[in-house]
Amino acid sequence: MTGEGVKLDISAMSKRATTQNSLNSNKNLYLCICNTTEFMAIDLDYIRHLAENHEGVDVEFKETTGQLNRGMETLCGMINGSGGIVVFGVSNKGKIIGQEIGDKTTREIGEAINKFDPAVDIQPMYARLDNSDKYIIAFQTDGLETDKPYMWDGKPYHRHDSVTSVMPREKFIRLHEHQHGLKYKWENEVNATLKIEDLDERLIMNVVHGAVRRGRLSNDALNDSVSTLLTRLNLVKNGSVCNSAAVLFGKEFFDYPQCRLRLARFKGTDKQYFIDNQQHVGNIFQLVDAAMAFFFKHLNLSGTTYHRIIREDELEIPYDALREAVVNAYCHMRWGYEIATVGIAIYDDCIIIENAGRFPVRISPNVLMQREEEDRKNTSMPPNPVIANVMYIGGLIEHWGRGLSMMARECERVGLPAPTFNQDGIIVKTTFVRPYDTSKDTAGVSKSKLGVSKQTDDVLPIKVSLLKLIKAIGEDWYSSYDLCDILGYKSRNSFVRQHLNPAIDGGIIALEKPDKPNAPNQRYGLTLKGKALYYERHDDKIDVENDPQKDPQNNFEGQIDPQNTADDPQKAAIFKAIKSNPSISRVELANTIGCSESTIKRRLKEWNIAWLGHPKTGHWVFVAEI
Structure with missing residues (x-):
């Protein structure tokens, strides 16, 4: 110097x-x-x-x-x-x-x-x-x-x-969203390869009609085109389809490995032995239905007199609480995590529902429940407001910010403890305690020896017309006029006398206002028995893979071992390339086996290989290792 x-x-x-x-x-x-x-x-x-x-x-x-x-x-x-x-x-x-x-x-x-x-x-x-x-x-x-x-x-x-x-990736995403606003959220990103024609138009119109009936959309929506409706719901951006539209109304899910539901029924209280294991692929509405069907398949439909004078049918864990937990999993899911899906595990002693996500910063679920109960505050803070809004107008969400306290009340109503919530990294888990011995009377619930299917089938003969009626109602409530219109009956009086009243007498359909059976605005919905039949028998047309015991490569996470490359030289070459260079690009992988980049993209999804991290600095992972 x-x-x-x-x-x-x-x-x-x-x-x-x-x-x-x-x-x-x-x-x-x-x-x-x-x-x-x-x-x-x-x-x-x-x-x-x-x-x-x-x-x-x-x-x-x-x-x-x-x-x-x-x-x-x-x-x-x-x-x-x-x-x-x-x-x-x-x-x-x-x-x-x-x-x-x-x-x-x-x-x-x-x-x-x-x-x-x-x-x-x-x-x-x-x-x-x-x-x-x-x-x-x-x-x-x-x-x-x-x-x-x-x-x-x-x-x-x-x-x-x-x-x-x-x-951590979740903190990176949170900080990015906080700094740059909603326009960078995953649900608002455009999928350039997706067209409006690739969405389920019938499902879109069904959701809109239901929203109008509930007063959650104006009557003007009934006259809108599908394109206008999607714009109204913020599911398209400048004519391009957003990710939110794909997970809500999609029909194909090659680009969305998150749209997979893992279902497992284990023998005992650990994961050592399967009784049943399934994977479903579909949109949010389909996956919620698949989850509820799985509950009806493996839980006990019982009669209960707990805190009641009249005996009523009840799932061993209240139906509304289970459905709210499943809906919450999709409403609050971190869809940006491609390797994370919703999973449901049923054990002898509990049910665990898990999804990728996190609790609100510095606020525990217990505090949220307390706010809901004491202050009647809307505590809902979904990370996907566009997806959550469509779930609300579509009837999956009934009331904003009341889900946690409702689940607790429903469980306590039948003598069970409130569900517990915990976060492990990027995974949020909701746990319901089952009755200690589901083969005996517990907390006022007595198990039916006939099982769900037998109990409901014995009420009255299962006719095709009844199944159509059950499928038409589903999770909604309709007037007799609406049901006549949906099912194509010309005479309302004949429909009520020949179909509606027998289903009511058989305990399949309930009145929304039972104390005023002749009210002009009376509506009808399924009882728990009716919902059991709905979920057991309705054709949801979603992809499902069953019977894991015949496939030793499956585990609870629902993923097939991606590293089994036997009898597939192309797969072996790709896995070798990824193992030697985890950050290798799709173009380089395509050159490795002499195919197009789109083919590589499709095959990687088939093999459950996902890109983890920033587009420029991340790396490939085998999903089964996560």
């Missing part, structure tokens, strides 16, 4: 000091001339002060720029947090040792700064040690950068106390 530092007014350096935070508000900046190179300077006394107070969430020491990469990772974490300073030339015990600076050092620093994405305006600051040719090098940020989350060398980092680590 050939000259002394010249003290400058801080305002004169404002353009280059935009990244300084409150830590350096009281320190002086210097302009030092070393040969012909200009440097930002930092007060050595300030460094001594930091060294005396040791490392923390906003202070990190590195001995030399030999640890430059680790230092930049820490700086990235501070940028994504509340700011801080990284100092080179100080040991982690606070001893100031300094280091020499040459052309190689300055070049490496410049290259390291260029690895930030998005780019940052942070420059190194220097302090020369007394009577020495060694320097302290510091990087500082105020944490006020506007393009969070930032990545360094392709990975996002965050700070926890004095530890730097790779930011």
Whole structure:
């Protein structure tokens, strides 16, 4: 160094000091001339002060720029947090040792700064040690950068106390959504390969008609085209179909491995032995139906007198509570996680429903239930508001922000404990306790020895006309006029006398207003017995794979072992390429076996291989390993 530092007014350096935070508000900046190179300077006394107070969430020491990469990772974490300073030339015990600076050092620093994405305006600051040719090098940020989350060398980092680590993907997504708004949400992203014609038009119209009957859409919606309806529901953007439309109304799901439901009935209280294992592929409406059908297949339909004078039919765990839990799983699911699907496991002692997601920050489910009960507040905070809105107008969601407390009340009504909720990483689990011994009277519930199918079938002969009536009603409520119109009957009186009344007398259909049977606005819906028949017998036309005992490669997660490459040389070549380079691109994989990129994309989905992480910096994973 050939000259002394010249003290400058801080305002004169404002353009280059935009990244300084409150830590350096009281320190002086210097302009030092070393040969012909200009440097930002930092007060050595300030460094001594930091060294005396040791490392923390906003202070990190590195001995030399030999640890430059680790230092930049820490700086990235501070940028994504509340700011801080990284100092080179100080040991982690606070001893100031300094280091020499040459052309190689300055070049490496410049290259390291260029690895930030998005780019940052942070420059190194220097302090020369007394009577020495060694320097302290510091990087500082105020944490006020506007393009969070930032990545360094392709990975996002965050700070926890004095530890730097790779930011979890769910935090990265949350921070990105918070910083950039709803337009970046997965549900609002456009699928360029999907057309409106690829959606289930009949299902769309059924949902709209139901929404009009419930008063959740105006009558004007009945005259809209499908394109206009999708626009009205925010499911298309500039004429292009969004991801939300695909998972709600799609018919093919090659691009959506999330649209898979895993169902398992285990023998005992662990996963050692299967009784039944299924996988269903479909849209949200189809998958909710598949889940409820599975419950009716494996749970006991019982008669209960608990807190009642009249004996009523009841699933051993209340139907409404189970359905609300399944609907919540899809409403609050983190659809951006391609490798995560909804799973339901039935054990002898409990039922566990899991989905990719997280609880609201710093709010536990118990607090949410308390708010629902005591304050009557709407606690619903779905991460997918567009999907949640369509589920609401479509009747899957009855009331906003009352689901948790309703599940608790329903379970307590039949003498069972309220469901419990816990989060394990990116997976949220809802657990229902089953009666301790489902073969005996428990909590006022006595098990039917006939089972669901036998009990409902013995009520009255199952005629084709009755099955049509059951299928027409489903989960909804209709007037007799609506049912006549849907089923094509010309005489309402004949329909009521020959079909509706026998179903009511047989306990299959219930009146919405039983105390006013002749009310002009009377509506009809299925009883629990009727719903049992509906879910056992209706043709939902969704893909299903059953009988896992004949396929040893299946596990509860519902995934077939992707690494079995026997008798498939192309598959073997692809897996070998991925194992040797997990970040290999689809184009490179296509060249490996001499096929098109679209073929590779399709085959990877067939083999349950998903891309995990950022499009530029992620890697392939075998789903069975997750």
